[in-house]
Amino acid sequence: MTENYEITKKTVHKLLPRRSPYIHKGDCGRALILAGASGMAGAAVLAVRASMRSGAGLTYICTPKANYQVLQTAAPEAICVDWDRVADKLAGRGNDPWNYDVIAFGPGMGVSASARRMLKAILLSYDGPLVIDADGLNLLAREPELTGFAQNYSGELILTPHVGEAKRLLEDVNLDQTTSREEMAEALVRKFRGIAILKGAGTLVARYSSALKTGAVTAWRNTSGNPGMATGGAGDVLTGVIAALTAQGLSPWDAARAGVLIHGAAGDLAADDKGEYGLIASDIVEELPYAIDEIINMDVTGDEDEERKS
Template structure:
């Protein structure tokens, strides 16, 4: 795992470390894209662009000081609509990875947007939260995709996706993760204790880092941003995903050492991402 991280060249610049596009947000759910954006930067992305409904532009511009906020047409309703699609498709052309669905909300328009982004994107996409919920009744969207797709469900989201009980999924976490990975040719991250990462071609990785304090709102948004960041920096999808999961857990473990499990919040995990990365030895970049 440690060999996946490289030392940075002395003559490098921010353009060398990728552009992450975080697409999400809706009224009352600005925290999700904010956490993904900040996590992507803390994991080393050179740029992070936050694409949110235009009604949320002011609050996101205040929250996201190191990233770049791109307001998307929303007809003033505070969530993406059909009129949002063209702006989104224009912006993703310049991204190196995409984090899609965080805090987005669920309806027919947003399901259509997710489908069109998957069809149009030429770069890896991390599908989280409401993107997964939107796909639950339209799984055929995953049948044909040019870009690499990573989905990051918790057991409840996977239960809805497969229409089986959470209890059944928890009994066979590896089986169902691998089943979906192979059926749709995607990478699956089944979150929880000993998070499972399943690839249709590269096998299974079971994570051993992390702790119960990370069971807190926004923790999954942090993971989404971390994986998207590593993808934008050029790691292959399976390596980026398993490394993101591993570092996410280490950051949570470092937070526990400082504040314990009960009071941990998502921003505590983000604050410890650089320390998690610094705990590694880096290989020289060629």
């Protein structure tokens, strides 16, 4: 790891596109989220609501039919996509093209055979930005075949593990008690050749420094967030934020860095309001619009450029 930077509100102020008065929902991107199998409709709700609260023009949720009622009540603005139809399409039946600007796979998906089939087919047939979280990461960790497909994915891959998931993904790499988070993020980039977001206090966003995907790895450390975010579902929210920013046209790298900062900033607003103990993931979702608004409207005149850390 040769370069280290910090992700600040000012970084994100520069990255977020401003909206034209004439913009319409088609200009704000289409995000497909696959989430919420087997009793985990909540994970799907959190990811979907986070995507909508972060500005995606259209958010689609592929989830089992049993979850539709929950989804259409908790997130009526989202469009439910039939799980079986997606499975058919992935199996080559039906010929409508992938019509999404980004796909996010994993929150509460479980590791069933059908979840595995879906991930495999997406890795083989989609070529847009692909965010893999939670059970998507667990599937990669269990299945060398899927790891191989991920390593050769034709689009840009964004992996969002916490340290526990990262250790599972890196079982073949020599990690020990002295392995730092920076070294772990670097190992993820070298293994999967995509963008690695290693979550936790001071989330790291890392990728190869050069487009050739060789040599040095660059890592940016997030400066927002607080211990109140150590609560179930907070990661599902992050997946939705990154999907929405990518759908709106940020590059996966910019969406990853902006996404973690905005997610942490929303968590900080939630902690200001409720304190750290009682903060829940839904509170982070509700603060996303205020965090984004504050960052877009912040005054940066006369500020020094202080992103480079070392």
